[in-house]
Amino acid sequence: MTEQEKPRLAEEMEEMEYEPLLPVEKKLIIWSITLGVVLLGVLTWVSYTFFPVP
Amino acid sequence: MASLRPLLKSEDWMSLWIGLLIFALSLGLLVGVDILGWAVKTNVWVTVGQALQPVSEGYSGLGGGPSLVFTFVFLLVLMTAAARGLEANIPRFMLGFTVIFLVSYVCWFLGHYAYIAATPDKLEALGIGWSMNLTGEAGYILALLAGLVVGNFFPKTAERIAEGTKPELFIKIAIVVMGLGLGVKAVDALDLASAVIFRGLCAIVEAYLIYWAVVYFVARKYFKFSKEWAAPLASGISICGVSAAIATGGAIRARPIIPIMVSSLVVVFAVVELVVLPFAAKTFLYHEPMVAGAWMGLAVKTDGAAVAAGAITDALIRAKAMDALGVEWVEGWILMATTTVKVFIDVFIGVWAFILAILWVTVIDRKPGEKVRMVEIWERFPKFVLGYILTFVATLTFCIMVPDLLEAVKAASSEANVFRQLFFAMTFFAIGVVSNFRKLWEEGIGRLAAVYVICLFGFIIWVGLVISWIFFHGITPPVVAG
Structure with a gap:
């Protein structure tokens, strides 16, 4: 991979598509933190x- | 023969073999053969002549200079053999390693200058009236600074020595060797050692469950990162930097470029933590040394930077406690807290990656026909940890079963410790060399760095401190006898 072909961080950031936080992700986050506290x-x-x- | 190949071709396995070799050679003392006694020990010095000497009395006739040369040649041969196994470019590796060894040793040597390193109890013996009280570990900071200068201002030099610049290999070897020293220390305080080990395990369970979830949430909700970016980022920031980011990237089938970019960010910020946190711990936590040690393990990312931060914290806090509290704690216990926490974090990376892989395949990002194999836990298990556990448990068990040989094991530990310290110094220098702030800035670090800064300095460091406090407050290392 040449220098020109290497993906730049800034370009990667710009190309990233928006994905809303899914209910299942929210559930996993809450479960993880709750389990951590317990x-x-x-x-x-x-x-x-x-x-x-x- | 082909089946043995993986055992020689990864840095992880290689660090285990080299660490075990140094461990085994040092144990020659148990049968009366002093194999490593010629290795160079660096003392706190006022005149250069005081600085270098062979670590063993039996080699005192050798002198400091030849002892240093032998140490260098031994390590060059050993590491070149390792580089051959790793299929590195041998001439370039030898050049790189030579430069790294020499610069690191010069820094280590300068860090032992009495006005920098001497602790209050040594001032009179050294014939000086003051010192910065930083202990010889100041050499690590000098090595880091030297590495940062090379990495950021002399990129061509950094490129020339890149083949030998292997901070993760160096620190993993040091950790395997360190098991011997910690095993010897644990013999004198078994209850304390078991408390530290169990509480270290508790601390990381908390870190995984709380850290990861919060960082993932912040990255997804407030910084609008995609799942593919947020998961490796959460692992990189919250768990253990480079290896966790890569393992997570693999687990969720992210494109390889993502964990690589996260890793480069992690390495750079780890340097900032490495420079700041040990001194903060010295100032605010000198009366809670084990909290400080565990905190380094939980807050500082990457194995190299975390264990290095633990080593500096160990030295700084012991010196400060001697000065402010009039108590001299045994060296190594604070570092043991750091290492225990870090090693448990490493052990669980494979398990965590496996859990994430299952969650991704089954609920978050379902793709038909994808399955997760149990063997992936083993594949992601950091093998050098086996070496650390082996050297620690073998030493502890042997010392309990054959107490008559405890003094010989302590002498072996001193000899192995010379190499542990040198690998630490080379780790610091190498970390500096690979931390190219300028390049990262040019690549457009902005949004990624913003998540990192907010999560690390706004959350992880403080939660890590609270968790460390809960499990380690009130515990102090044993006091030096006499």
Whole structure:
């Protein structure tokens, strides 16, 4: 690939088509964050209960 | 023979073999054979004559200069053999590696100048009244700066040494070797080591689930990126830079150009983080050293920059604590927190890419006939991590089972550590060389960089700090005895 043929970042950005955020994507994002927050509580409890600071 | 080829032809596998070779050679001390004792150790110095010496007393007659030459020749031969396996252009690799070694070593040497490096407890012995208290790790910063100068102002030189400029290979070798040192440290504080390892695992579970989702949402919703761009971008910014962006790009079948562009952005911003965050940690987190270490692992992207940031943070915070709190913590524990977090992140990249691949194929971007294979988890698993786990677990187990040889293992660890430090220094220089700010700017970095800056400095760094605080606050490294 020559220098001229290499896609430039700016061109790539311009060519990008708009895709609205799909409901399924929203659902996955919410699930991921919710799971993260719930696990934060669980893992903090496990850490402090079973792996206490010596 | 053909089936063995992948074991030699990827940087990942190669770093594992080289790291294990150095590990094995250093263990010659266990049977009374000092194989690596001639390697050059760099001391904090006031006069040049104090700076260099062989790491082992047994080779003290050798002198510092020859010791440095032996170290260079050994590494040149070793790395050239590796380059041959990787099918690099050998003459160009040898030239590149030689330049990288020499410049990195000069920086490492200068960083040990007493007025830069000496900690308060060493001032009297060195006969000086003040110092910048940066420890010898200041050499890493010098190497990074030198690399940035070469990469941005001398592009032809950067191109000439490009064949030898392999920051990821260097840092992965260093991480494999580091397992030995951390294993020895863990023997003295098993409860602490297990707490750090488990909490490191917890921290990255949180990072994956929260970081990725938020960055993906911001990129899609507010910056209008397509799915093909947003997913590798989210992985690159939120998880582990280059490897995560590439793995995600592969998982969602993005065009190869996208993870490559994201990667070049990640590398450049990692340098900014590498320069800023350790000093911020030194200023604000010196009383919470393990929080600082984990924070580097969670916030700084790319293996090289993250572990390098951990090394600097380790040095800076220990020096600051000695000065401000009057306590001397054992070297390496802060770096261990960084490395643990980073290694777990690496381990999970394959799993995360697999999950994304399934989600993309089944719900987000359904295409008829596409299937995801379980073997992709293994294919994306970072193999050098196996080396790190092996050296760490083998050392820890051996020291527990044969405590009489603990001192010999500690000596072996000191010898291997010489090479770990040199690979770190070369990583810093190489990171600088490949971080071409100017080129990225010319290519039209704008919108991509805006997502990066907003997510990284507005969200990731702070959430990473909170997660690190939750799991690591109140934990301090063991205090140096005596």
